[in-house]
Amino acid sequence: MTSKGPEEEHPSVTLFRQYLRIRTVQPKPDYGTNPALSSILLNSHTDVVPVFKEHWSHDPFEAFKDSEGYIYARGAQDMKCVSIQYLEAVRRLKVEGHRFPRTIHMTFVPDEEVGGHQGMELFVQRPEFQALRAGFALDEGIANPTDAFTVFYSERSPWWVRVTSTGRPGHGSLFIEDTAAEKLHKVVSSILAFREKEWQRLQSNPHLKEGAVTSVNLTKLEGGVAYNVVPATMSASFDFRVAPDVDFKAFEEQLQSWCQAAGEGVTLEFAQKWMHPQVTPTDGSNPWWAAFSRVCKDMNLSLEPEIMPGASDSRFIRAVGVPALGFSPLNRTPVLLHDHDERLHEAVFLRGVDIYTRLLPALASVPALPSDS
Numbered sequence: 488m489t490s491k492g493p494e495e496e497h498p499s500v501t502l503f504r505q506y507l508r509i510r511t512v513q514p515k516p517d518y519g520t521n522p523a524l525s526s527i528l529l530n531s532h533t534d535v536v537p538v539f540k541e542h543w544s545h546d547p548f549e550a551f552k553d554s555e556g557y558i559y560a561r562g563a564q565d566m567k568c569v570s571i572q573y574l575e576a577v578r579r580l581k582v583e584g585h586r587f588p589r590t591i592h593m594t595f596v597p598d599e600e601v602g603g604h605q606g607m608e609l610f611v612q613r614p615e616f617q618a619l620r621a622g623f624a625l626d627e628g629i630a631n632p633t634d635a636f637t638v639f640y641s642e643r644s645p646w647w648v649r650v651t652s653t654g655r656p657g658h659g660s661l662f663i664e665d666t667a668a669e670k671l672h673k674v675v676s677s678i679l680a681f682r683e684k685e686w687q688r689l690q691s692n693p694h695l696k697e698g699a700v701t702s703v704n705l706t707k708l709e710g711g712v713a714y715n716v717v718p719a720t721m722s723a724s725f726d727f728r729v730a731p732d733v734d735f736k737a738f739e740e741q742l743q744s745w746c747q748a749a750g751e752g753v754t755l756e757f758a759q760k761w762m763h764p765q766v767t768p769t770d771g772s773n774p775w776w777a778a779f780s781r782v783c784k785d786m787n788l789s790l791e792p793e794i795m796p797g798a799s800d801s802r803f804i805r806a807v808g809v810p811a812l813g814f815s816p817l818n819r820t821p822v823l824l825h826d827h828d829e830r831l832h833e834a835v836f837l838r839g840v841d842i843y844t845r846l847l848p849a850l851a852s853v854p855a856l857p858s859d860s
C-alpha cells in the first residue's frame with residue numbers, strides 16, 4: 488500500500504517529492520526563480536475573423552474532428568491553437584515541478600483581427616503592461632505546408648490609403664474635361680504599375696519571400712450616382728503593406744507625387760499608417776534567438792525565418808522595445824488562416840505542445856542580460 492511504481496504514485500506524493508528536490512538550503516537557498524530578470528510574454532488573440540458558413544464542410548464553430556484527425560473550426564490555425572498550446576505546455580511544466588529564473592506571462596488579447604487598436608495597441612501603453620516587465624515575446628505565426636516551421640522576425644507596415652479625386656461634373660453624354668474619374672484612373676494606374684513592379688521583383692528572386700517586398704491591392708472604388716451623371720468626386724482605397732527596409736518618408740512622397748501628377752484636386756488620406764517597423768535580430772547578437780533556434784536545432788526542426796506579410800500584435804510589442812518572434816508551431820499544414828475550412832490536424836497540435844514544452848524552459852532560463860538591469 489505504501490510504495491507504488493512511478494505511474495501509480497499519488498499525484499500529491501509526486502508533487503511533494505518534486506518540492507523536496509529544490510535545494511532551498513540556507514544560507515544560499517536556491518528558490519529557482521529570479522524575479523529581477525525580465526519576463527517571457529506568450530501572447531495570443533482571442534478573436535477570429537468571420538466565416539462564410541455555406542462554404543464550410545462542417546459548422547465552423549463546432550470544432551468537428553474527422554476520422555483522420557483534422558479539426559475544422561474558425562480559429563483552428565489563427566490562433567486558438569496557439570493559446571491552448573501555450574496553456575498546455577505551461578501546465579505540463581508546472582505539473583512536472585519546473586521552476587525557471589524568468590517568469591512566464593500569458594496574455595489573451597481582443598481585437599487583433601481588426602487592427603488591435605482597442606487591444607494590444609492600448610495595452611502596451613498601460614502600466615499593467617509595463618508591470619509585466621517583458622524581455623521577450625512570442626506571438627502568432629503562420630502554418631507551413633512543408634516539413635519546416637516559419638518564424639517571423641518582423642512585419643510589413645499596413646498603410647491604408649484613400650485617394651479622392653475631384654473634377655468637373657456634367658451630363659454623361661458629353662466629353663467633359665478634367666473629370667474625377669480620369670484623374671483617379673491615373674493614380675490607380677500608377678499604383679497598380681508599382682504593384683506589378685514589386686510582384687516581378689518577388690517573382691524574379693527566389694531568395695525573396697512575400698514579406699520582403701511591398702504589396703498593394705486596390706480594395707474599394709467609390710463614387711457616382713447615376714449612369715448619365717459625371718460625378719464630381721470619386722475615390723479609390725488601397726491596402727499597402729510596406730516592407731520594413733523601405734524609406735517611409737520617400738515612399739509617402741512617391742504616393743503624393745502620383746496624386747499630383749494626376750492633376751488638380753487629387754488628395755490622399757490615411758486610414759491606417761504604421762510608422763514603427765522593427766526587426767528582431769535572428770543572429771548570434773540576440774540571446775533570445777539563440778535560445779529559440781538552439782531548441783529547434785536540438786529537436787531537428789528546420790526554421791524558415793521571414794517577414795510577416797500581414798500585421799499582427801507583434802508590431803505593437805516590438806515598437807515598445809520588446810523583441811518578439813511570430814511563431815505558430817504548425818508544419819505540414821496548409822495555410823488556411825481566414826479561409827474556408829480552416830483546420831488543423833490533432834497530431835500537429837499536440838506536437839506543438841511538445842515544442843513549447845521545450846522552448847519555454849530555454850527562453851525562461853536565458854541568463855541575465857544587460858537589458859535586465
Ligand SMILES: CSCC[C@H](NC=O)C(=O)O
Binds near residue numbers: 600601603797798
Ligand atoms: C492592419 S490592421 C488589420 C490587421 C490584420 N491582421 C490579421 O489579419 C491584417 O489585415 O493584417
Ligand SMILES: [Zn+2]
Binds near residue numbers: 532565566599627
Ligand atoms: Zn491571428
Ligand SMILES: [Zn+2]
Binds near residue numbers: 536565600824825
Ligand atoms: Zn487573422
